[in-house]
Structure formats: C-alpha cells, structure tokens
Amino acid sequence: MFLLLVRRDLLLIARSPALWLPVMFFVLAAALFPFAVGPDARLLARIAPGIIWVSALLATLLPVETLLAPDVEDGSIDQLIARGIALELVCAARIVAHWIGFAVPLLAALPVAAVLLGMNGADGTRIGLALLLGTPALASLAVVAAALTAGLRGGGALAGLIVLPLALPVLIFGVGSDVAGAFRLLGAASLVALAVGPFAAGAALKPD
Amino acid sequence: MTKPGGAIKPEPVVEPLVLDQLACRRGGRLLFEGLCAQVDPGGALLLTGRNGAGKSSLLRLLAGLLRPEAGVVRGGGRRAFLGHDVALKPRQTLGQELTYWARLDDGLARLPAALAAMNVAALADVPCRHLSSGQRRRAGLARVLAAGADCWLLDEPTAGLDTASADLLAQAMAAHRAAGGMVVAAVHGDIGLAGAAEVRIG
Numbered sequence: 001m002f003l004l005l006v007r008r009d010l011l012l013i014a015r016s017p018a019l020w021l022p023v024m025f026f027v028l029a030a031a032l033f034p035f036a037v038g039p040d041a042r043l044l045a046r047i048a049p050g051i052i053w054v055s056a057l058l059a060t061l062l063p064v065e066t067l068l069a070p071d072v073e074d075g076s077i078d079q080l081i082a083r084g085i086a087l088e089l090v091c092a093a094r095i096v097a098h099w100i101g102f103a104v105p106l107l108a109a110l111p112v113a114a115v116l117l118g119m120n121g122a123d124g125t126r127i128g129l130a131l132l133l134g135t136p137a138l139a140s141l142a143v144v145a146a147a148l149t150a151g152l153r154g155g156g157a158l159a160g161l162i163v164l165p166l167a168l169p170v171l172i173f174g175v176g177s178d179v180a181g182a183f184r185l186l187g188a189a190s191l192v193a194l195a196v197g198p199f200a201a202g203a204a205l206k207p208d
Numbered sequence: 209m210t211k212p213g214g215a216i217k218p219e220p221v222v223e224p225l226v227l228d229q230l231a232c233r234r235g236g237r238l239l240f241e242g243l244c245a246q247v248d249p250g251g252a253l254l255l256t257g258r259n260g261a262g263k264s265s266l267l268r269l270l271a272g273l274l275r276p277e278a279g280v281v282r283g284g285g286r287r288a289f290l291g292h293d294v295a296l297k298p299r300q301t302l303g304q305e306l307t308y309w310a311r312l313d314d315g316l317a318r319l320p321a322a323l324a325a326m327n328v329a330a331l332a333d334v335p336c337r338h339l340s341s342g343q344r345r346r347a348g349l350a351r352v353l354a355a356g357a358d359c360w361l362l363d364e365p366t367a368g369l370d371t372a373s374a375d376l377l378a379q380a381m382a383a384h385r386a387a388g389g390m391v392v393a394a395v396h397g398d399i400g401l402a403g404a405a406e407v408r409i410g
Contacts (some may be wrong), residue, residue, distance in 0.1 A: 078273055079309065
C-alpha cells in the first residue's frame with residue numbers, strides 16, 4: 001500500500017511540468033551570489049555553505065502549493081479517506097516522494113553550484129553529505145506546511161512563514177557541518193522531523 | 209467465486225446499513241438530527257431535500273469524511289463514495305487513473321467490466337483534462353463499480369449524464385443490488401432506482 005502511494009506520487013511529480021523548477025531555482029540562486037558579492041573567491045568559498053543551504057531551503061518551498069492542495073481540491077484525499085487509508089500513511093508517502101523528487105535532483109545539481117561558488121572538493125563533499133542528511137527534514141516540513149495551508153488562498157506564502165523558522169535547526173547544523181557532532185545533530189533533526197511530520201500533516205488534513 | 213457446477217454460492221454476509229439517530233452540524237448550523245434509516249442488502253435509499261439541506265453532508269458522513277454530531281452508522285460492509293469532485297488528475301490518462309484506484313481497491317480484475325459498464329473503455333488513453341464533465345462522472349462511477357464495495361454512496365450521480373449514460377448507471381445499480389449490494393444516493397429527480405426507500409432531509 002505504502003509503495004503504491006509512493007509510486008503514484010513519484011509518477012505525478014515526474015509528469016508535472018514543474019519538476020525541474022526547484023533545481024533550476026537552486027542553481028540560479030547559488031549562481032546569483034558571485035554576481036552580488038563580487039568575485040572574491042575566498043569570501044565566496046567561506047559563505048558558500050550558507051548560500052547552498054539557504055538556496056536549498058527556498059527550493060524546497062517552491063512546490064509546496066502543489067504538494068497536497070490539488071489532492072484536497074479534486075477529492076483525491078476524500079477518496080483515500082473513504083477507503084480507510086490512514087492520512088498519516090498518505091503523508092509519509094508524500095514526504096518520501098517529495099524527498100526523492102526534489103532532494104535527489106538537488107544533490108545531482110550540487111557540483112554545479114559548488115563550482116560556481118568556488119568550493120573545493122572536500123568542502124563540496126561535506127556539504128553534499130550534510131544535504132543528504134538534512135533534506136529529509138526539509139521535505140517533511142514542506143509536506144506539513146502544505147497540509148496546513150491546503151485549501152487556503154495564497155497558501156504558498158504562508159507555508160514559507162511556517163517552514164522557515166522550523167527549518168532553523170537544520171540550517172544551523174547543516175551550515176556548521178565542519179564542527180564535530182554537527183552531522184549527528186543534523187541526522188537527529190531529520191529523524192525528528194520525519195517522525196513527527198506524517199502525524200502533523202495527517203492531523204492537518206483531517207476533515208472537520 | 210462461483211463454484212463449478214453452480215452449487216451454493218458462498219455469499220459473504222453483509223450487515224444492513226443502519227443510520228441511528230444521526231445529527232450533523234456544519235459551520236455551526238444543525239443540518240439534521242434524529243435521522244434514522246436502514247438499507248438492507250439489495251436495497252436502496254434516496255436522499256432528497258432542497259439545496260443545502262444536508263444530503264451531501266449525510267453521504268460524506270456515511271463515507272467517513274465527516275463525524276456525526278450525534279448518533280452512529282452501523283453495518284453496510286465496505287463502502288465506495290463518489291462525490292462532486294471526481295479525483296482525476298488532469299495529466300494522467302483515464303486508464304492510468306482508474307488502474308491506480310483499482311489497485312488500491314484490489315479490483316484490477318473488476319476494472320475492465322466496470323469500464324465497459326460505464327462505456328468509458330474507449331476513453332482509457334485520453335488524458336483526463338480532455339474529458340467532458342459527463343465523461344468524468346462516468347469515470348468516477350466506473351471507479352465505484354471497480355471498487356467491489358458492498359454499499360455505493362453516490363452524490364447526484366446523474367448530474368451531467370446524458371440519457372444513455374443514465375440508463376447505463378441504472379443498469380449498473382440494478383445489477384449491484386441484484387447481487388446483494390446497497391445504494392445510497394442523493395438525488396433531485398428519478399435516477400432509475402426501483403423500490404427505493406426515500407429520506408427527505410430538512
């Protein structure tokens with residue numbers, strides 16, 4: 001059942017015209033900084049992790065409006081509830097699908113962003129690992145925000161206000177991933193978000 | 209599950225659908241209270257009443273999409289629901305959509321017959337965004353047929369259907385009831401349910 005839901009979500013993401021939007025946004029946002037900050041390679045390399053994390057965080061938020069709202073509007077969620085399928089399971093599947101749909105392309109695009117920001121190989125690898133550990137939390141937060149704002153007008157902007165403060169721990173541990181123990185804290189933040197996310201999103205989707 | 213030789217067909221016992229003293233409140237307004245009804249296997253129940261009386265709310269309540277303010281719903285076996293929203297993704301073809309839902313329902317074997325019964329088999333390769341509203345409704349009905357549920361919950365099932373399609377629906381409902389199934393439908397006119405009980409709401 002869970003795999004069926006994930007497969008369906010992935011299929012819909014793959015067919016969606018907005019598939020490449022978050023990744024393009026991520027690369028473009030990262031590419032903007034050298035122009036804005038100036039061509040000082042050392043400065044760029046120093047702030048590169050922060051740039052990459054903020055870009056990744058904003059890229060997660062791009063598809064929030066299409067994560068759950070269409071399913072609420074077209075009655076798909078109703079059909080799932082009527083079949084007795086737990087909304088928590090539906091949301092867990094959505095988190096997995098969203099993670100695969102946005103984090104995997106993002107990691108693939110990371111070398112491009114790293115080169116644009118003048119990072120060396122070791123730093124690039126470390127931030128790649130940090131993104132791998134931290135993006136599940138971002139995916140989970142995005143689905144929770146999507147569930148909370150589904151059916152609201154202008155829900156995307158509101159979703160940003162919900163996600164950004166909650167994403168702070170991930171951002172802090174992700175950017176500071178050269179400090180001892182940061183990876184573990186990052187993993188812990190992801191695990192907490194993954195454990196709580198499906199229940200929070202499921203509860204938000206429950207019809208009154 | 210018919211046995212060769214036409215011996216006794218093992219019929220799973222389905223409890224009648226019982227609505228006991230139901231009350232429903234939406235947006236602070238009490239839509240109905242003390243509503244009682246029973247649908248036996250093979251039976252049908254028509255929900256009538258003016259717009260906004262609570263027909264759709266009652267159906268959503270039976271489908272588990274709303275909690276009753278008071279009262280309980282018992283029996284009825286497995287239920288399949290078709291509301292106003294048909295839950296078809298615009299970019300997917302009709303065949304892909306119905307296959308997905310049939311997989312969730314373990315009803316892949318029933319799907320071809322359901323598509324034929326609602327005359328949508330020829331539309332299987334058409335993306336749902338190109339379907340007319342009547343065709344979408346027929347697709348939604350085909351999903352209900354393929355679900356293999358004991359009790360169908362249909363919200364104005366003939367809305368947007370032409371006469372031929374409405375006849376197909378009437379035949380499908382008759383076949384479902386002949387096999388011991390139940391139908392609860394919110395209606396504004398005759399939808400071809402013979403001998404159905406009627407509950408007037410509001």
